[in-house]
Amino acid sequence: MRSPKLAKLSDDPWLEPYLGQLHQRADHIRYVEERLTGGKMSLDAFANAHEYYGLHFRDGKWIFREWAPNATAIYLVGDFSNWEQRDEFALHYGDGHGVWEIELPANQLKHGNLYKLKMYWPGGEGERLPAYTRRAVQDPDTHVFCAQVWHPATPYEWKFPDPAKPIGAPLVYESHIGMAQEDAKVGSYLEYKEKILPRIVEMGYNTVQFMGIMEHPYYGSFGYHVSNFFAASSRFGTPEELKELVDACHEAGLAVIMDLVHSHAVKNEQEGLSRFDGTLYQYFHEGNRGDHDAWDSRCFDYGKPEVLHFLLSNARYWLDEFKFDGYRFDGVTSMLYHHRGLGTGFGSYDNYFDGSVDVDALAYLALANRLIHEVRPAAFTIAEDVSGMPGLAAPGKEGGCGFDYRLAMGVPDLWFKLANDTPDEEWNMSGLYHELTNHRPEEQVISYVESHDQALVGGKTFIFELIDKEMYYNMHVEAQNLVVDRGLALHKMARLATLGAAGHGYLNFMGNEFGHPEWIDFPREGNDWSYQYARRQWNLRDDQTLKFHFLADFDKAMVNLARNTGIIGNKKVVFRLINEGDKVMAYERDGLVFIFNFHPNKSFADYPVDVTPGKYRLLLNTDHPAFGGHDIVPGEQTYESFAFNDGENDRNQIKLYIPSRTGFVLQRI
Template sequence: MPSKNTPILVKNDPWLAPFESDIQDRMKRFEARKKQLESEYGSIDAFASGYNYLGFNYDTKKKGWWYREWAPNASALSVIGDFNNWDRSAHPLQKNDRGIWEIFLEDKLYGSKLTHEAAVKVHVVSDKGGVDRIPAYARYVTQDEKTYDFTARLWHPEKPYKWTDKKFAPDQSYDNPYIYECHVGMAQEKEGVGTYREFADKILPKIKEQGYNTIQVMAVQEHPYYGSFGYHVSNFFAPSSRFGTPHDLKYLVDTAHKLGIAVIMDIVHSHAVKNLAEGLNEFDGSDDQYFHPGGRGFHTLWDSKLFNYGKEEVLRFLLSNVKYWMEEFHMDGFRYDGVTSMLYFHHGDISFDHYEKYFKDVDWDVLTYFQLANDLIKEIKPKGISIAEDMSGMPGLCRPVSEGGMGFDFRLGMGIPDYWIKLLKHKHDEQWNIHEMWDTLTNRRYGERTIAYAESHDQALVGDKSIAFWLMDKEMYTHMHKDTPSLIIDRGIALHKMIRLFTLSLGGEGWLNFIGNEFGHPEWVDFPREGNGWSYKYARRQWNLQEHPDLRYKQLYNFGAAMVQMANDEKIVGSLPAQQLNMDEDNKAIIFERNNLIFAFNFSPTNSVPDYRFKVPVPGKYKIILNSDKGEFGGHDRIDDEMTYPTVALFGEHFLSVYLPSRVAIVLKKVK
């Protein structure tokens, strides 16, 4: 029997009873660490303000630059740059008893040279010799286009960015999130790298038109290799300069907020690039400064370094990073990359088929880090959003810390896109099992919110295919004109719409779409690399296809906008889970209720039912508010949307009767 000290997480899930002590331990570790940091620094917020102490910070009272660096195992540090002709002996730093080095560069001596965008580095001497490095807390880093060398630059503009988003709050994004996953560099039509400002001016209006209230921006943190999709980070506090300046990123966020769109960023705290020249690896000459030493500090699959989350200065670095992006760039939250890999020493390379596997080989320091980070996010913005990219299903990941959880708001429904791709690759339409479809879309932990998605950037990468490409393949190059008949395109467009609506309405408490998938972007994503001749052809989005009035991409785009608008208006994803009303294997029909709407799907490739009768929970007159078969959505206009459908009482139950054509989905709402 649960006691009064039993965590709420265990009370709500009796299967966790054998692991109550583990959950209590995670709560105790969090409280102990939080108490220790508050005692030493005054508050977690103060502890997470490390970026105002470490790195380059301008002192307005003393008139000059402080530069501080944590490098406990180094024997000497000196700051170098254009201001001292890169003289490694001219400006040595002094070390304190906590392993932090510092120097003050006053304006009287260096003010004319240490100006906005001045180039700087730090020369680190250890038992391995001397190396020029990028400061760990560098806020602006540029890459030479020819040599690819990185250089840190002071960011000290004469006029600070003037924000206009004071009244914006991410409430809708937190309660009813419709997320548009995007990459600034590949968002433009041109074969090249897009900018923050181009994205703000050209792409944000399209996202607004589609009805999304949130963007999830990839590849914001600086990374040396463009083709890494931003997941091999070198400079954690620097917005990627290949897209523009820090001011340009602020303009993007500010513009999104003006449109009522929240901005969350992919934050990569799961690993770091192993490069010595640009990143943190062996910064002070040792292999255990920011990262675990030896094999434990290296992710063989990702070819990258793994943080030691138990170290106080590493914790300060990562928590300061969280606060920095929220305070300095007004980010509304984060999508945490690689959470499963972070949680377990085996990095998730097992089958999670029993509860005990959630409590073995766990990195407890990571749990404490997540608890502190999510606590901090909510302190800065009570409705700040945190999303975990987790495929393990760790219990409590998305429950409050006070209940024994880790404090995330959502986890990604990673099994859903895998299921759709598997279905499209290996089964004919007639073999689709509607009970399996229902179970897959509804199988999630009770009380822990899920972001549902049919596909994300993972499914769009070269080597895989988007859902549109799995459905229509090469026909998309030749038969997407409205006047060109094609049974393959007809099927593809019908199922593309149904899969999206089925996933949104059934799969979670939030919805995510990857840039371009709303109109069935025809090709994969492949960044420039040696294997493709360093081409940008597939690292862009072909908006001309969506904008062309005679191409069927426009029809998918129209449906995407209508679907999200309907779901947003009716608060679908923020509502309680769906309730099953009818399962019909013969006709491949699935009907359910969610938030007082009736969703009816006919996945049959051949069976159109003229008088499809099914039970509904509430009597009255119903009207169609979304119909995938409308001509403007690429359908065949087989249903009259102006009709109303009164319920009929039979045997004490209430029934609706509708025309349900093959490969069609409709949504009905009670109007009287």
Template sequence: MREQDVIAKKNSREQARGTIPDSHAQSAPGVELGILEIDPWLNPYKKDLELRIASYQGVKKALLGEGVSFTDFANGHNYFGFHCTNKGWYYREWAPAADALFLIGDFNNWDRTSHQLVKKENGIWEIFIPGKGSLKHESRVKVYVIHNGHSQDRIPLYINRAVQDPNSYDFCGQIWNPYRKYKWQDIDFQSDHTKAPIIYETHIGMSQEKEAVATYQEFEENILPRIKELGYNTIQIMALTEHPYYGSFGYHVSNYFAASSRFGTPDELKSLIDKAHCLGIRVLMDIVHSHAVKNISEGINEFDGTDYQFFHTGSKGYHSAWDSKLFNYGKHEVIHFLLSNLKYWMEEYHLDGFRFDGVTSMIYHDHGLGSNFDSYGKYFSVNTDVEAITYLQFANELIKEINPQAISIAEDMSGMPGMCLPIEDGGIGFDYRLSMGIPDFWFKTIKLNDNDWNMNELWYALTTGRPGEKRINYVESHDQALVGDKTLMFSMADQDMYWQMAKKSQNLVIDRAIALHKMIRFITIAANSDGYLNFMGNEFGHPEWVDFPREENGYSYQYCRRQWSLVDNPSLRYDDLNHFDGAMIRFMEKNGLISVMPKLLWLDQERKIIAYRKKDCIFVFNFHPTESYPELEIPVHENGRFQVVIDTDEALFGGFERISHNETYESQQLKMNPEFMGLFIYSPCRTAMVLKKI
């Protein structure tokens, strides 16, 4: 069947109800593009950038008309789905190709004929059920959809809760309308957009030590205090949206407006977020608008009987690497659905922003698979999905309209120019990009002989980014520890971690791993980051890997948990790494050193030394495996007195206490470089230190 976009002319009132105008008008090229001043290397691609901004302007005008904001527009959740009034319940769906819809559930003993929806204009279906008590709290519902003689029970598109039957494992929609509405306590919480995000990436289900699925309540009680104590100011929660397969890590979303019921109730999630805010911690959601689960019975795929209601038809709508469906971002109803989804999560759950998953897959027709993006031309060609870029621009604009202090982060490995520049400059509007090349660099480097580590490559990897754009640096996220790989600590220490992590034991493999674990994290956050991310448990060197229960492992939870007993045992060296992580974060925040450009003072490949300056702090990293330098010369280019304020070799951090914090270093004329003023310091092998001007 030919795809049809049934879109009618609408005024702002109708837009607020969830219907959308039909227009693909675009503005003329020739607009001013600030991105070209920020990055002159983009001038040969001016026409492509003009196309980007023209698409943004044209589609925005088509959607909003005059005088309407995205906040006014993105209200699908306020119209579609279930809504209780004083006289009864309204239930509405958008299913343009369906021939008939019937509401079924506990309330009518699953009768497939008694409650038929009425088809209205523009593919909208509606039914009114008299009586406020006609749909009871926690009652189960589905919608029976008929298309071209075929019929199936489906979960409503805008359902805000879906639950799984423990016996059949089937998912079903559930009415969530408690008598006592959740009362938020975070009215005074203000998410400071200017404060660099120090992110604790987390997964609710695997956050406890028990071999089972953890809950929102357990996370609130047991994990939030740990996060606060370490000094993280942001948590990024994965797998919040309902997904049928637990092992998908939450990336095969089925019900976009439903918080995962595996972990508890909507009110328990609200309580978790509320408590985080009361602790001064903002909460981001790992949002998946890059693809959707292909499942028909649980998800939105073929809801109205067609494969093109939300997605591209045929092979274009299927991601072969992810085995999932791909949204058609050129379709106005899809834009409306996804933008409404963002607004719902921000308003209903008080979220402070989003980390957008799979941005690279979204913005290229080949999803970036196999591309190395080694030239600017690869960003601007027929391979670029301008419609997806336009959607992301709208998403970022909406987020800021709802909460100017909210932040958005792009998971983009391609390095698309303008990803984190303002839309008015020709950018896409994200606040930050994940520095996905840094963990790849580290995991490649630790496999080399220590003498072969390249300091020039290291410095380049940590400090190079797109002009004017902010980056979230990290050593390892959840990706680096998925089954088939290992955490950084386990990659360096391997089987010795099972037997040699006691503080009283001596083991060269463990000593190396602990020293480098601290140094690698410290230089990653301290070199040239605008934010920092760590995956739950990896701050203390969590062993092994992450593997969700599945058929291949006998549905075991052994590797789908966090072993907090390891770090809570003061006789084990995990405790040392945990102490350092907290001290490192507090030091960087207290001194305001994140988002400060470093000034390279000395880089010595042979000696494996990197030294740089931020404000009044001199950072010295000695990556040499064996060589310590009694009088290492570090140029500081000024007269002054300096003192060590933090170092990785402190006893509290499992070090050997070779660096004095009592000694004062006064700048003087250097021997090797007499034209420079600098410091003579003792730099032990495999250590990092910071000297602060006093």
């Protein structure tokens, strides 16, 4: 997926003082790989812990293994033993490296049995779910989780294991299975397939990103407090139903990626890995370093070979078992730095080389990326990193982590700052253009106006920031309201400016394309366990008497323009114009000219814009009546450039009328 035109990390002159540290990081990556593989096997052969540990049916018998070096005794207990501790289900200490195992006849366990581990350690005992369990289910009455034997008689048969064709630049539809439906409940994999997938295909997105796939005990964590890393969340259905959904996405030509949460783990001890064998440091750092106070979770020790075995195998598992096409790595900034990225502005290169980088975490990320691309060469990875670390998307041999893309997290931060804190007449066009086009030369970025992050409890969607309470009263197509008019106009312009300047990919969170109102809040005690804000109100988008459909129709036109022209990821953004007083910005991209007038009340006649010589037609207009606009500029407009010399340079310009709060895309004929 990486563009061959990207620069090398070492080409950056600002990095010259730190090349020694970059080489040291590359050496450390090689050292860690040698330590893991012993130089005797490939990385993908090493990353198979899930085929050794956990419960497997092989050669007519059940085999179960677990790594628990501090344990003194382990028993399988479940409905097959009436939840009693029996000697016949006692694990035996195996190879002397903390591995426990048991073999059972085929008739001792059956598909659907519930079970746990009863574990003993010096001075204590507790029930645990196996670290490598592939299925965990929650009792609807007691809310207690159990592992479940999952061995269906008929394995799922894949019909479309890969997307129909290369997708090109990712146009990502970020979504959550449970809250995708309109009913006040938890949605399912199959409901998503039947009700949501057709919408995504119709909108033109080419990639689906699923959140919350790995099992998590608290639904309100949005899936980011993972307990069972190898288990697809049973809230949404069975593993076979998830496979059916992924298959349907591939049949539709969509790539499917998922959030991979290797930055931390849930603190829960009975469901998760914390104090698994009686120690707090089996999978996690010892002492304060093992706790993430801001997230109330546990932090992995990336220096332990057994932890890397677990995490690398997990990265491989979802590719092999469920045919995912890649990952969005969550919380990369927290992984990379000892300070977790908290309270650090990253305003200087020194911040990346001041001893705060966790080189073990960096080595893990580099090896994980290499593994993923070895197992599935067409797979791609996205890093959620706010620090902008040099080398994040550079190859490991250069001291980098090897991600294909980094999320351009500064872009939504700026849009929300403008919407919240800056009067319209003070919006800075130079700062906006800089943020929209800013990325390191050796990395590819995915741009977006808002993701799920911006609308979590306490926040608002971008449209709600712009319109607020007027959304409840003035979204009928007949309503006349200046606040709503402003909000709709800026919502469309922000998306068009972001997508048009997106270097290598674009992302949208489910429902935000039509201006989904309000915030995201999962059922919890504080809201009386309500699903009111943990769903998507598709009826708003579908109701032709409401203005939401204007935003959705515009988003569809915009996304399909990007797909049909192929500009993202392939064509350079060429600066054309910024006028701070007029609040006008323009740039060109492979025969397309993007022009924006952000001024709140001034329209401009015969406005000059530099272009490549030629004749242009109006291709997309945010103010078109089909998108809820005022139809000030007719849709059949054409513009022909004229040449002149400004006394220093030969130039070509077009002149056009640009209404206030309007964005245009012109196409060279």
